[in-house]
Amino acid sequence: MSLSLTLLGTGTPAPLVHRAGSGYLIQLEKESLLFDCGPGTIRRLLETGISPTQISTLFLTHLHYDHCVDYGYLVLNRWDQGVGKIPDLEVYGPPPIQHMTELLFSENGAYGPDLSGRTKHPGSEFIYEMRGGVLPRKRPEPSVTEVAHGSVVEKDPWRVTTAEVVHCQPQLTCLAYRFDTSEGSIVFGGDTAPTQALTDLAQNADILLHMCHMINGVVTDSRITDSCSGHLDAARTAREANVQTLVLVHITEQLEQTGIRERILAEAAGIFSGQIIFGEDLLNIPLGTISPEKIR
Numbered sequence: 030m031s032l033s034l035t036l037l038g039t040g041t042p043a044p045l046v047h048r049a050g051s052g053y054l055i056q057l058e059k060e061s062l063l064f065d066c067g068p069g070t071i072r073r074l075l076e077t078g079i080s081p082t083q084i085s086t087l088f089l090t091h092l093h094y095d096h097c098v099d100y101g102y103l104v105l106n107r108w109d110q111g112v113g114k115i116p117d118l119e120v121y122g123p124p125p126i127q128h129m130t131e132l133l134f135s136e137n138g139a140y141g142p143d144l145s146g147r148t149k150h151p152g153s154e155f156i157y158e159m160r161g162g163v164l165p166r167k168r169p170e171p172s173v174t175e176v177a178h179g180s181v182v183e184k185d186p187w188r189v190t191t192a193e194v195v196h197c198q199p200q201l202t203c204l205a206y207r208f209d210t211s212e213g214s215i216v217f218g219g220d221t222a223p224t225q226a227l228t229d230l231a232q233n234a235d236i237l238l239h240m241c242h243m244i245n246g247v248v249t250d251s252r253i254t255d256s257c258s259g260h261l262d263a264a265r266t267a268r269e270a271n272v273q274t275l276v277l278v279h280i281t282e283q284l285e286q287t288g289i290r291e292r293i294l295a296e297a298a299g300i301f302s303g304q305i306i307f308g309e310d311l312l313n314i315p316l317g318t319i320s321p322e323k324i325r
């Protein structure tokens with residue numbers, strides 16, 4: 030069984046051409062899953078050669094728009110192109126993801142008129158039939174499950190475990206996920222300040238994707254240090270969780286300046302002795318030890 034992790038988006042709410050919002054692709058054999066789908070991540074998905082119709086399942090860490098704004102696009106595009114021949118998308122996330130889904134896709138939702146047109150207008154029916162669809166056309170109905178700290182989603186051959194992390198409570202519930210298979214374990218930390226809950230969730234994982242939103246020591250205002258992580262926070266969590274590889278994500282333009290990027294990696298390596306990867310969009314993250322012998 031093969032397991033692959035690709036970073037689709039490694040950015041923040043600040044718009045950058047080379048960094049989409051948060052989003053990650055897991056491919057396990059023939060199944061493809063997304064963790065978060067921030068702005069631009071579905072375009073990045075196309076760049077990997079994967080169509081939205083191939084995504085079976087979406088996990089959302091929290092409902093900040095830089096993590097979920099492509100949700101509408103994902104559901105509509107895979108429904109439209111799937112022409113009734115693929116199951117509805119399975120969605121897991123914190124409340125109010127069920128309410129958000131209704132606000133988007135119900136009769137009176139934001140896309141209500143679009144969906145009425147696409148399911149009832151003769152021109153849309155023609156295109157639907159040309160794509161191989163059989164009338165009458167059903168509306169999209171994502172299968173939504175709200176999850177919380179301790180929730181486990183078990184779907185042979187993978188299991189996802191949920192932990193609540195510390196970011197934007199009480200307005201938003203913010204989660205981290207651990208994806209376990211026989212091929213390895215990948216932890217998506219979501220957006221968070223340092224918290225024991227994430228350290229516990231990530232114990233002995235192969236890969237930890239951790240927010241690196243700032244340079245520790247440069248930003249000291251507790252309003253941000255109590256809700257976000259910097260490079261040293263990420264390194265400490267990776268060390269305490271004893272993971273093999275730390276991937277820094279949720280990266281601002283400030284952090285990738287020449288000289289700053291190197292300083293961040295060097296300082297993080299002073300704390301965490303495992304592999305450290307500075308996240309970039311479309312980077313495929315290898316499982317296991319990166320061997321220098323493979324370099325030619």
Ligand SMILES: [Zn+2]
Pocket residue numbers: 041042051093095096220279
């Ligand atoms: Zn974010």
